[in-house]
Amino acid sequence: MSETPDGSTTADFEEHRTSSSPGSRRERVTGLAAVAVIAAFFIFCITESVSAGVGRLSGPGSGFWPLVVAVAGLLCSIAVFLMPSARFRSAGGGSLSSLLLGCLSLAAFPFVYYYLGLPLTSFILSMILLKVIGREGWVLSGIVSAALAGGTYWVFVVLLRVPM
Amino acid sequence: MEVINGLTEGFSTALTPANLLYVTLGVLIGTVVGLLPGLGSTATIALLLPLTYHLEPASAIIMLAGIYYGGMYGGRIPSILLRLPGDSSAVITTLDGYPLAKQGRAGAALTITAIGSFVGGTIAIVLMTLLAPGLARFAGRIGPPEIFLLALIGLFLIAFMGSGSRWKALLMGAFGLILATIGIDAVSATPRVTFGFPELDAGINIVALAVGLFGIGEVLNSMYERHAVSLENSRIGRLWPTRDDVRRSIGAIIRASGIGFIIGVLPGGGGAVSSIVAYGAEKNFSKNPEKFGKGAIDGLAATETADNASSNAAFIPLLTLGIPPNPVIALIFGALLLQNITPGPQLVNSHPEVFWGVIASMYIGNLLLVLFNIPLIGVFVQLLRVRQTILNAIIIVVALIGVFSSQNRLFDVGVAVVFGIVGFVLKRMDFELGPLILGFILGPILEVQFRRAMLMSGGSFDLFLTRPFSLSLLIVFAGAGVAMWLFAKRSRATAVIER
Numbered sequence: 184m185s186e187t188p189d190g191s192t193t194a195d196f197e198e199h200r201t202s203s204s205p206g207s208r209r210e211r212v213t214g215l216a217a218v219a220v221i222a223a224f225f226i227f228c229i230t231e232s233v234s235a236g237v238g239r240l241s242g243p244g245s246g247f248w249p250l251v252v253a254v255a256g257l258l259c260s261i262a263v264f265l266m267p268s269a270r271f272r273s274a275g276g277g278s279l280s281s282l283l284l285g286c287l288s289l290a291a292f293p294f295v296y297y298y299l300g301l302p303l304t305s306f307i308l309s310m311i312l313l314k315v316i317g318r319e320g321w322v323l324s325g326i327v328s329a330a331l332a333g334g335t336y337w338v339f340v341v342l343l344r345v346p347m
Numbered sequence: 348m349e350v351i352n353g354l355t356e357g358f359s360t361a362l363t364p365a366n367l368l369y370v371t372l373g374v375l376i377g378t379v380v381g382l383l384p385g386l387g388s389t390a391t392i393a394l395l396l397p398l399t400y401h402l403e404p405a406s407a408i409i410m411l412a413g414i415y416y417g418g419m420y421g422g423r424i425p426s427i428l429l430r431l432p433g434d435s436s437a438v439i440t441t442l443d444g445y446p447l448a449k450q451g452r453a454g455a456a457l458t459i460t461a462i463g464s465f466v467g468g469t470i471a472i473v474l475m476t477l478l479a480p481g482l483a484r485f486a487g488r489i490g491p492p493e494i495f496l497l498a499l500i501g502l503f504l505i506a507f508m509g510s511g512s513r514w515k516a517l518l519m520g521a522f523g524l525i526l527a528t529i530g531i532d533a534v535s536a537t538p539r540v541t542f543g544f545p546e547l548d549a550g551i552n553i554v555a556l557a558v559g560l561f562g563i564g565e566v567l568n569s570m571y572e573r574h575a576v577s578l579e580n581s582r583i584g585r586l587w588p589t590r591d592d593v594r595r596s597i598g599a600i601i602r603a604s605g606i607g608f609i610i611g612v613l614p615g616g617g618g619a620v621s622s623i624v625a626y627g628a629e630k631n632f633s634k635n636p637e638k639f640g641k642g643a644i645d646g647l648a649a650t651e652t653a654d655n656a657s658s659n660a661a662f663i664p665l666l667t668l669g670i671p672p673n674p675v676i677a678l679i680f681g682a683l684l685l686q687n688i689t690p691g692p693q694l695v696n697s698h699p700e701v702f703w704g705v706i707a708s709m710y711i712g713n714l715l716l717v718l719f720n721i722p723l724i725g726v727f728v729q730l731l732r733v734r735q736t737i738l739n740a741i742i743i744v745v746a747l748i749g750v751f752s753s754q755n756r757l758f759d760v761g762v763a764v765v766f767g768i769v770g771f772v773l774k775r776m777d778f779e780l781g782p783l784i785l786g787f788i789l790g791p792i793l794e795v796q797f798r799r800a801m802l803m804s805g806g807s808f809d810l811f812l813t814r815p816f817s818l819s820l821l822i823v824f825a826g827a828g829v830a831m832w833l834f835a836k837r838s839r840a841t842a843v844i845e846r
Contacts, residue, residue: 228525235537241806245532248794256521262514272775282571289764293757309740317736335748343401345752
């Protein structure tokens with residue numbers, strides 16, 4: 184994303200062009216929600232900092248620096264919240280189902296790895312990414328997944344001797 | 348004499364068969380990963396960080412340095428052929444690189460940038476060799492207030508010199524700083540924001556954070572957008588530039604080397620800033636400024652030369668002051684911390700094999716880059732034809748396993764996944780992730796140095812004003828801030844008048 188000559192961002196121009204469409208309103212609401220989550224995290228950090236003990240300037244406590252940063256972060260969050268460019272850019276024709284499936288696969292990886300180990304888990308994950316999400320053919324998916332599982336095993340376990 | 352002795356030791360470290368192999372691998376892997384569209388230098392380093400975890404410190408940093416400038420080199424290939432910059436520093440490359448490719452002169456464009464990058468990198472490394480030891484000695488005399496201010500200025504400059512919204516960049520910097528506070532406080536042993544997870548007592552694993560934000564986040568974005576890049580009919584054409592190309596580029600390369608070096612040393616400098624300044628300077632200097640933006644080979648040479656010169660110069664503040672000047676170097680800083688090495692003024696004495704070994708390896712790596720990149724351009728270009736779905740699978744699997752291998756904890760994999768989702772959301776909202784990672788790395792430095800400064804001064808901020816160097820830093824920072832504000836105001840006024 185680049186700045187235009189007048190200093191505004193391309194995101195600002197997109198806002199100007201499409202501000203009235205339902206999709207645009209959804210983008211804006213999603214964006215504001217995300218900023219609100221960040222702001223809430225900073226507020227949480229402020230409370231944690233105060234309970235950890237702020238101390239004095241001559242002897243800052245463990246909560247002093249996090250408090251300073253969290254307050255600064257909260258102020259920046261408020262500034263961003265008020266900006267028109269605080270929006271989640273949706274991709275025209277974007278695939279939410281692919282994204283969700285990808286996230287679920289990633290979230291499941293540690294649990295599957297715990298029971299099945301490295302090569303099998305890598306193979307399964309790769310097959311999901313290629314065949315299910317990427318909609319590649321079975322043969323290509325199988326070959327690439329097998330190569331990937333074998334290759335990562337060789338690099339990490341055999342070459343780098345990482346205990347897996 | 349110190350420099351000669353140091354370089355001798357450095358080359359004796361860098362020229363071992365193992366380290367030669369690592370620098371070669373680093374350069375090759377960095378070039379290959381760097382040319383993949385969407386993965387910039389930061390993502391490249393982040394993804395490959397786990398690989399270096401199991402190496403000796405000098406070898407790890409030698410390989411990472413090779414990956415770093417290899418990634419910079421590789422990033423120019425999709426910029427020129429596809430108009431797809433891998434990161435912000437490659438955006439300027441597209442201005443003249445892509446028009447040259449459309450004219451069937453992609454080969455000449457790629458070669459002249461390789462040569463320019465080599466010259467710029469070499470000049471920067473030579474200057475670094477001469478200046479770094481003296482700078483490390485000077486840095487040993489500065490105290491907590493100065494280090495605090497240098498780190499803070501670096502973070503602010505990254506935010507203000509970025510291409511996006513400054514408030515968003517500052518927010519990301521603050522977010523990185525607050526993430527860095529997670530864990531047990533080193534002074535009071537009080538747990539801070541650990542959510543009850545003992546795995547977070549030592550803080551968030553930098554590898555998990557970086558891989559999640561830059562690697563997994565990018566892949567999730569790719570899955571969501573379902574974008575595909577097409578090599579179209581871009582012909583490489585004749586590889587070697589004409590005599591006229593070389594004649595027009597020589598001056599640009601020399602000038603851009605100096606510009607890139609100076610900017611690369613500064614906190615917040617390097618990358619896009621050096622490319623933009625060098626391009627602008629060359630356009631002012633050129634007898635044919637109207638050709639810029641339409642395939643001016645001197646403009647392209649200046650851009651890439653400055654980029655590589657600044658990439659190499661950026662190691663100076665890392666090795667001598669212990670302050671990473673940009674997000675990529677921040678990750679290398681993180682890699683050194685993983686090796687239990689703290690970069691800073693004491694590095695040249697405590698770990699001379701790392702200090703001089705890295706400098707010596709940069710001579711070798713810079714040479715390897717031009718040796719590989721010119722004859723293998725055709726091979727590298729074919730990699731651009733690999734389908735995005737296959738690349739996504741490779742990146743995800745390597746990323747997750749790499750994160751696990753760093754500390755053998757599945758918890759870190761979970762952290763990487765969480766930050767992958769966070770990185771995806773932030774990217775869709777046009778937040779720059781560079782300030783976040785820089786804030787995360789600089790956070791502990793800022794906190795420790797601030798605490799020390801307050802202890803020294805008894806809680807008074809006068810310390811920052813009464814010490815000459817810290818006062819100078821404040822004046823320079825204030826001046827730079829005013830200059831940037833005036834420049835931005837003038838740009839807006841000019842644009843309004845033109846409309």
